[in-house]
Amino acid sequence: MKNNSDSIIKIKKPSEINLSSIIQDSAKKTFLMTAANAGSGVTSSSLSLAEELSKIAAGSVLIIDTSISKDNLTTMLGKETALGLTDIETNQETINIVDYLYKFNNFYLMPCGRNSRKIQETINKDINKILKTLSSKFRFIILDGDAIYGNVNAIDLASKVDGVILVVQAEETRWEVAQAAQKRLKQAGADIIGCVFNDRKYYTPSWIYNKL
Known part of the structure; x- marks a missing residue:
C-alpha cells in the first residue's frame, strides 16, 4: 500500500454536499457518484465526500476510479501505470x-488500472466479487464514475452498488437533462439516495440558506 498524502491535488468542497451525515447513519456501504454530463464535478465531489466521511466514519473510506475519461482521477494522480481496479485477478x-x-x-x-479498456469487462464480470471483498475492509466505498451520457459504465454500475449520488452542475446542467438521467438510473435499478449541487451560486447570502 503506497502513501500519496503529499499529492498536489487539492480537495475542493462542492457548494452542497451534506450527504455525509445521511450516509453515516445508513447501512449502505457502496456508492456510485455520477452525473448527467461530463464536466459536472463528479471527481471533486467524490473526493470531498470521502474527506467528510473519513472524519466521521467508524472505519476506513475508499474511492475507486471507474472513469475512463482522459482527465480521470488516475490521471490526475499520475497513476496511469499503477496497479488498480482492472488489474485485480478475481x-x-x-x-x-x-x-x-x-x-x-x-x-x-x-x-482505474493499467488497462482502462478492460473496465467494462471488469464491471460486468468481476465488480460484485471485488466490492464484496472490499466491503469487509472498508466502511464506505465511493465509485468515482463517468457521466451517464458519456458511456454505459455508470448505468451498468448503478445496480451493483447500494446507492447512487447524482452530481448536478449548478446553472449548467439543464433540469430536463438531470431528470432524464435520474430516470435512466432508476430504470437500471439504481437506488438514488441524493444529489450534489456543485458550484452553486448564492443570490441570497449562504448563511440564510443554511437556516432554511
Missing part, C-alpha cells in the same frame, strides 16, 4: 487487495 481464491491501494489524506484510493 479467479484467485483470495484477493491481495493491498497491492491496489494508495493512501491519500485520510482515506484510500484505487486507480
Whole structure:
C-alpha cells in the first residue's frame, strides 16, 4: 500500500454536499457518484465526500476510479501505470487487495488500472466479487464514475452498488437533462439516495440558506 498524502491535488468542497451525515447513519456501504454530463464535478465531489466521511466514519473510506475519461482521477494522480481496479485477478481464491491501494489524506484510493479498456469487462464480470471483498475492509466505498451520457459504465454500475449520488452542475446542467438521467438510473435499478449541487451560486447570502 503506497502513501500519496503529499499529492498536489487539492480537495475542493462542492457548494452542497451534506450527504455525509445521511450516509453515516445508513447501512449502505457502496456508492456510485455520477452525473448527467461530463464536466459536472463528479471527481471533486467524490473526493470531498470521502474527506467528510473519513472524519466521521467508524472505519476506513475508499474511492475507486471507474472513469475512463482522459482527465480521470488516475490521471490526475499520475497513476496511469499503477496497479488498480482492472488489474485485480478475481479467479484467485483470495484477493491481495493491498497491492491496489494508495493512501491519500485520510482515506484510500484505487486507480482505474493499467488497462482502462478492460473496465467494462471488469464491471460486468468481476465488480460484485471485488466490492464484496472490499466491503469487509472498508466502511464506505465511493465509485468515482463517468457521466451517464458519456458511456454505459455508470448505468451498468448503478445496480451493483447500494446507492447512487447524482452530481448536478449548478446553472449548467439543464433540469430536463438531470431528470432524464435520474430516470435512466432508476430504470437500471439504481437506488438514488441524493444529489450534489456543485458550484452553486448564492443570490441570497449562504448563511440564510443554511437556516432554511
